[in-house]
Amino acid sequence: MSQQRKAVALISGGLDSMLATQAILEQGIHVEGINFFTGFCVEGHTHAIRKQDADKVKRNNSLWVAEQLGIKLHIIDVIEEYKNVLLNPKHGYGANLNPCLDCKIFMVNKAKQWMVENGFDFIITGEVVGQRPMSQRKQTMPIVAAQSGADDLLVRPLSAQNLPATLPEREGWISREKMFGFSGRSRKPQMTLAKEYGFTDYAQPAGGCCFLTDEAYSLKLVDLWKARGERDYDLDDVMLLKVGRHIRPKPHFKVIIAREDGEARFMSGYKKEFMSMNCASHRGPLALIDGTPSEDDLLQAAQITARYGQGREAEQVEVTIRDREGNERNVFVKPLLADDIPQEWFV
Amino acid sequence: MSEHVLNARRLLCPLPVIRTQDKVKTLVTGDVLTVECTDPGVMQDIPAWCRINGHRVLETRADGGEYVIVLEVG
Numbered sequence: 001m002s003q004q005r006k007a008v009a010l011i012s013g014g015l016d017s018m019l020a021t022q023a024i025l026e027q028g029i030h031v032e033g034i035n036f037f038t039g040f041c042v043e044g045h046t047h048a049i050r051k052q053d054a055d056k057v058k059r060n061n062s063l064w065v066a067e068q069l070g071i072k073l074h075i076i077d078v079i080e081e082y083k084n085v086l087l088n089p090k091h092g093y094g095a096n097l098n099p100c101l102d103c104k105i106f107m108v109n110k111a112k113q114w115m116v117e118n119g120f121d122f123i124i125t126g127e128v129v130g131q132r133p134m135s136q137r138k139q140t141m142p143i144v145a146a147q148s149g150a151d152d153l154l155v156r157p158l159s160a161q162n163l164p165a166t167l168p169e170r171e172g173w174i175s176r177e178k179m180f181g182f183s184g185r186s187r188k189p190q191m192t193l194a195k196e197y198g199f200t201d202y203a204q205p206a207g208g209c210c211f212l213t214d215e216a217y218s219l220k221l222v223d224l225w226k227a228r229g230e231r232d233y234d235l236d237d238v239m240l241l242k243v244g245r246h247i248r249p250k251p252h253f254k255v256i257i258a259r260e261d262g263e264a265r266f267m268s269g270y271k272k273e274f275m276s277m278n279c280a281s282h283r284g285p286l287a288l289i290d291g292t293p294s295e296d297d298l299l300q301a302a303q304i305t306a307r308y309g310q311g312r313e314a315e316q317v318e319v320t321i322r323d324r325e326g327n328e329r330n331v332f333v334k335p336l337l338a339d340d341i342p343q344e345w346f347v
Numbered sequence: 348m349s350e351h352v353l354n355a356r357r358l359l360c361p362l363p364v365i366r367t368q369d370k371v372k373t374l375v376t377g378d379v380l381t382v383e384c385t386d387p388g389v390m391q392d393i394p395a396w397c398r399i400n401g402h403r404v405l406e407t408r409a410d411g412g413e414y415v416i417v418l419e420v421g
Contacts (some may be wrong), residue, residue: 037361060361060388063395072400077365239359269357 005173006030007155008115009124010107011073012209013061015190015202016126016158021069022197024124031093031124033073034114036107037270038082039238040211040334061203068199078110079235086212087231092145092257096218098210100132101140108148121167122153124340128190129159130255138162158182158190211242223347225328227251227291236273240288243267245302246347253291254347257308277305280330283316299333303313306335312315348377356413360388361413364396371402371420378420389414397421 001034009021025031066073085106089099104127111123111261125145125210127136141163145154152167155174160166162179169176182189194202213219220241227248243263244256256274258264264286270276274288275298287305289298302319312335322328353370355363363384370380382393387409393416395405401421408415 029394037365041361060364060392060395063361063364064398066399067395070399073396075361075365075368075396077362091375 004030004121005168006120007124007168008109008111008120009033009116010070010126011035011062011065011119012126014067014126015187015194016128016131017124018065018126018199018202019067019190019197020124020126021065021071021192022155022199023179024174025071025156027178029174031069031071032120033062033066033069033071034111035073035075035076035231036082036086036110037079038210039079039235040082041341042209042211045162060102061297065202073312076110076114078106079238081110082106083233096213096215096284096339098212098218101143103184103210104144105147107174108144110330112148112150112153117296121173122149122155122166124157126158129162131183155179163338177251178246186258194296205322212240216252217241220347223248223254232257236292240267240270240290243264244288245308247341247345248347249300249304249345250297253289253293253297253301255304256288256290257305258285272320275321275323277321278318279306279309280320282309282311282314284311284317299331302331302333303336304341306333307338307341309335311335348379349374350379351381353382353396355382355384355389357385358394359386362390363389367393367416367418368396368400371400371418374420375419380418380420382416382418384414385412387414393418400421406408 006028007024009031011017011018022029030213063073080176085102091101094100108123113124127141129138129141145151153165155168156163156181159182160176160179162183165176168174192216224237240256241265244258246254248254258267267286267288270288274290276286276288278284279287285308289301293301298321306317306319316332316334318330318332320328322331351374353366355366355408362414363386374380390407397404397418399410403419403421406417
């Protein structure tokens, strides 16, 4: 009896990895999924934070895909290790702070480690030749295989017929003929295959799944590094850049103002890590103060905070300023007018 | 069989799932784990994770901004 071969599939939650995994499952291979959490994943967090997203289904797409495929899924926290990928990408960034090629190399390398540790035989990804400008080009796909250390144990079922035969093909564990020769940016072949497999519901194609591809988010991260004088971050930084209005009147401090109740509720969990303030005399948002503000700076932050509350037209409003220990004091300020806040203060 | 509690409050998905997964690795079949969370997303995600990994959800409840899932390790 031949040995049951096992593959680990990188499951992003999008259609391509779903199809690639199904193509290998159909060949009788035991497949388990792996998903890496970098901290910059779009789904989940923001939906949970923002009230306006309350109607959206809060499912985690990678878990959902695994369930549709009937495979186990292992979600791995790589937040700390991922820092080196983001801060020192050997192959550089894309349009924003997205280190797509280094990211793919990192994830395939992690999958290879997991494969070895768990006695699996090869790795599957949903990559398609020519689909992405940085990480999924004909020239870069061999780089991913080589620099991740996966080499010919890396199988891309959707584009396999366009690529050199891998070890699982040469050994006869899987058939090249039962894989595909997709290439380019068109999604039509994937849609057709999804229909063949009976997949009627799937997440939107990947690409918009990482905050690092977002220009506004990337600019906020660069601003944070500049203000702190070092290129570093932790998970709380990553999270807080996803919420609120970020206003930096001076290099040494920034005001983060909640835009709605969901954000205020989330940000209130950070009152022990940041100074905070909110309007006491009128209804208004919670604001967190990041940096080292002077007393005058705090009064300016209070004026900005008041600008976004219901007292914005008032001559004077009362604002509660709270330190990290929870000690409170109230100050009276005149809210800034819209024109008093220069556009360049908005991060 | 033993009972365990995991505090996953303030964490947003998928971190409560990851913490649950890591805790379950240290337990044995039949152990019961109560996961306490504040992200409503766990009401979908942790049961989904249990289904695909062969664990049984015994109870889910939402109570004043807290979400609790009780599962039995499979």
